[in-house]
Amino acid sequence: MLTIKKIATVALLSLSLLACSGGTSDEPNTSLQSTEKIKWKLVTSWPKNFPGLGRGPETFAKYVNEMSGGRLEITVYGAGELVPGFEVFNAVSSGSAQMGHAGAYYWKGKIPAAPIFSAIPFGMNALEMNAWLHHGGGIELWRELYAPFGVIPFTGGSSGVQMAGWFKKEINSVDDLQGLKMRIPGLGGEVLKEVGGLPITLTGGEIFTSLQSGAIDATEWVGPYNDLTFGLHKAANYYYHSGWHEPGTMLEFTVNKDAYEALPDDLQKIIEVATRAVNQDMLDEYTARNHNAMKQLIEEHGVQVKPLPQDVLIALKKATKTIIDREIADDPVFAKIYASYAAFYEDVKSYHALSEKAYYENR
Amino acid sequence: MLTIKKIATVALLSLSLLACSGGTSDEPNTSLQSTEKIKWKLVTSWPKNFPGLGRGPETFAKYVNEMSGGRLEITVYGAGELVPGFEVFNAVSSGSAQMGHAGAYYWKGKIPAAPIFSAIPFGMNALEMNAWLHHGGGIELWRELYAPFGVIPFTGGSSGVQMAGWFKKEINSVDDLQGLKMRIPGLGGEVLKEVGGLPITLTGGEIFTSLQSGAIDATEWVGPYNDLTFGLHKAANYYYHSGWHEPGTMLEFTVNKDAYEALPDDLQKIIEVATRAVNQDMLDEYTARNHNAMKQLIEEHGVQVKPLPQDVLIALKKATKTIIDREIADDPVFAKIYASYAAFYEDVKSYHALSEKAYYENR
Numbered sequence: 136m137l138t139i140k141k142i143a144t145v146a147l148l149s150l151s152l153l154a155c156s157g158g159t160s161d162e163p164n165t166s167l168q169s170t171e172k173i174k175w176k177l178v179t180s181w182p183k184n185f186p187g188l189g190r191g192p193e194t195f196a197k198y199v200n201e202m203s204g205g206r207l208e209i210t211v212y213g214a215g216e217l218v219p220g221f222e223v224f225n226a227v228s229s230g231s232a233q234m235g236h237a238g239a240y241y242w243k244g245k246i247p248a249a250p251i252f253s254a255i256p257f258g259m260n261a262l263e264m265n266a267w268l269h270h271g272g273g274i275e276l277w278r279e280l281y282a283p284f285g286v287i288p289f290t291g292g293s294s295g296v297q298m299a300g301w302f303k304k305e306i307n308s309v310d311d312l313q314g315l316k317m318r319i320p321g322l323g324g325e326v327l328k329e330v331g332g333l334p335i336t337l338t339g340g341e342i343f344t345s346l347q348s349g350a351i352d353a354t355e356w357v358g359p360y361n362d363l364t365f366g367l368h369k370a371a372n373y374y375y376h377s378g379w380h381e382p383g384t385m386l387e388f389t390v391n392k393d394a395y396e397a398l399p400d401d402l403q404k405i406i407e408v409a410t411r412a413v414n415q416d417m418l419d420e421y422t423a424r425n426h427n428a429m430k431q432l433i434e435e436h437g438v439q440v441k442p443l444p445q446d447v448l449i450a451l452k453k454a455t456k457t458i459i460d461r462e463i464a465d466d467p468v469f470a471k472i473y474a475s476y477a478a479f480y481e482d483v484k485s486y487h488a489l490s491e492k493a494y495y496e497n498r
Numbered sequence: 499m500l501t502i503k504k505i506a507t508v509a510l511l512s513l514s515l516l517a518c519s520g521g522t523s524d525e526p527n528t529s530l531q532s533t534e535k536i537k538w539k540l541v542t543s544w545p546k547n548f549p550g551l552g553r554g555p556e557t558f559a560k561y562v563n564e565m566s567g568g569r570l571e572i573t574v575y576g577a578g579e580l581v582p583g584f585e586v587f588n589a590v591s592s593g594s595a596q597m598g599h600a601g602a603y604y605w606k607g608k609i610p611a612a613p614i615f616s617a618i619p620f621g622m623n624a625l626e627m628n629a630w631l632h633h634g635g636g637i638e639l640w641r642e643l644y645a646p647f648g649v650i651p652f653t654g655g656s657s658g659v660q661m662a663g664w665f666k667k668e669i670n671s672v673d674d675l676q677g678l679k680m681r682i683p684g685l686g687g688e689v690l691k692e693v694g695g696l697p698i699t700l701t702g703g704e705i706f707t708s709l710q711s712g713a714i715d716a717t718e719w720v721g722p723y724n725d726l727t728f729g730l731h732k733a734a735n736y737y738y739h740s741g742w743h744e745p746g747t748m749l750e751f752t753v754n755k756d757a758y759e760a761l762p763d764d765l766q767k768i769i770e771v772a773t774r775a776v777n778q779d780m781l782d783e784y785t786a787r788n789h790n791a792m793k794q795l796i797e798e799h800g801v802q803v804k805p806l807p808q809d810v811l812i813a814l815k816k817a818t819k820t821i822i823d824r825e826i827a828d829d830p831v832f833a834k835i836y837a838s839y840a841a842f843y844e845d846v847k848s849y850h851a852l853s854e855k856a857y858y859e860n861r
Contacts, residue, residue: 198771202565204764257861260854262625262658265778266785295625296853358853377856401567405768408561412774415628422629423842426849440852448860479786486789487858489803490659490721491623493740495855497811498620498847 183213292417297378300355323380359428546576655780660741663718686743722791
């Protein structure tokens with residue numbers, strides 16, 4: 136419900152936005168009517184309109200604009216347009232942007248437990264992450280984690296199971312990982328280090344040239360749909376599956392708490408429901424587009440697609456346990472959130488063995 | 499955008515609804531302002547507030563009410579409250595209700611191709627159905643199929659992979675299916691008949707007593723979360739997986755075309771985006787709840803959970819091909835839609851073998 140207090144706050148916020156942005160309202164007079172048009176900035180960690188990842192926030196902005204009858208207009212900025220891709224969380228926290236779209240694992244340095252809300256090596260896939268977050272208590276823990284920063288997280292889409300990555304040489308055993316310089320961020324990188332590799336963190340834009348020049352021997356990115364766009368097949372020929380390190384990466388919409396609370400109830404709900412719709416739409420886009428991209432990579436570019444050997448997977452799984460145990464010991468917040476994650480995972484995995492997994496095998 | 503024509507149409511529609519319903523508007527005067535409150539009826543094929551299936555439309559109505567600031571109020575009716583569960587489509591088509599929530603396969607008698615939009619035996623799972631519908635041309639074909647009836651379909655949630663069902667005796671081979679009286683509707687029922695069984699169609703409410711009395715030997719329903727509520731374990735002891743006949747059943751929201759087109763653009767978009775959000779929310783609810791229900795069935799009620807034998811699955815798969823080929827030969831519309839479905843399925847299945855399926859096996 137639109138309370139007088141809220142109307143006043145929205146009016147003030149809208150006026151202050153006008154002041155900041157040099158006048159973006161369509162109607163310049165300051166009557167209550169004119170203040171109904173609110174303009175927000177949404178900063179992202181992706182190149183503008185990048186397939187999947189970048190299209191999600193664009194779709195979101197369109198939904199919100201249309202559902203609000205133009206009362207809430209959101210402008211989407213690509214990485215580097217307003218702030219660098221890794222500064223999205225800080226921008227939303229400080230209020231210099233009202234919203235962000237990124238992946239929670241990018242904030243690991245600031246918030247050690249954040250990666251649980253994007254991807255855990257050998258963890259839950261997209262279907263399971265969504266169930267835990269929306270019906271298993273996950274999103275409540277996520278909101279608690281971001282509350283001290285004045286940031287409210289919403290689910291922001293998923294890539295589905297990613298690919299294990301691009302390698303310049305074949306991986307036949309754990310020996311081939313020794314000293315391997317691979318672009319792989321977050322917990323996945325720490326797992327690689329545990330088995331003898333050298334994880335390196337690079338932004339998306341730096342990957343191709345580093346791989347081509349030989350500065351790195353391997354890289355993970357997303358999956359065929361995005362990797363083809365980046366041209367990674369021109370720099371490495373072996374493409375390994377499946378993405379043990381990111382089995383269902385969840386993206387996030389983040390909203391500045393003060394800006395959100397200043398909105399009337401209907402616009403708050405419009406934001407919530409639009410994030411939810413986009414959350415599924417992105418996964419649908421990846422699911423629909425990955426195959427054709429993979430076909431192009433194989434048939435037109437001669438890429439060799441291979442499964443990681445079982446002994447490599449076993450070593451990575453063992454190392455994952457070591458890394459997770461270390462995170463649990465280091466941070467009681469990580470321990471608390473991971474306990475919820477792990478309990479849900481154990482349950483859903485046991486049911487999916489009879490349903491999703493069994494069906495993939497029987498069909 | 500709200501055009502003058504639309505304002506006039508909404509006003510007329512709203513007045514005509516008031517006339518039909520005996521005055522449901524909060525504000526009785528007939529000025530333009532008062533006509534902004536629109537009241538819709540949503541009829542469903544489920545018991546009111548039934549877990550999963552029935553909760554979807556309730557969540558939808560709540561979202562719409564809140565996002566529209568109360569301008570569009572939707573009242574949800576359980577099966578039989580306004581119209582019987584199998585009359586939902588006709589009610590929406592005639593305009594006696596503005597919206598419906600059901601499964602497309604219920605309209606097979608009227609529209610032979612409709613089941614493709616809910617479940618095809620050995621067909622796509624929920625992830626794949628969503629991708630085909632939203633990014634593979636599926637929903638456009640669905641809208642074309644329902645257009646002659648003045649009905650617009652939207653995706654309405656999914657149960658995920660269902661269970662194969664409840665059986666009074668063990669199924670060890672195809673011989674055990676001979677003469678088996680099983681409640682199984684739609685194409686799944688026709689496949690069972692093809693291998694020697696006797697498919698029977700019963701509404702949800704008739705299942706338990708028929709199984710208990712021995713009028714039927716077996717039944718499928720949904721999965722543990724719903725089946726536990728129905729108490730089916732009290733009437734049969736063997737619970738088989740996985741649901742070959744309904745591998746990712748898609749539900750549908752249907753909207754009367756005239757009612758939809760009379761809405762201003764923002765309310766149309768609110769309906770569209772809310773269906774999309776609920777579409778995912780229902781799958782999340784099933785994914786989160788099935789495990790505990792299964793645990794209860796096994797540990798508290800001594801239910802025996804078993805996989806269907808491989809030779810039974812092979813026979814059912816062969817029979818499915820026969821049934822689909824017959825549908826294709828009988829109906830050019832089925833043939834056209836199925837061609838799109840099958841091409842998408844072949845592609846996504848081949849990619850999922852390297853991603854989702856491979857990951858379920860490797861983790």
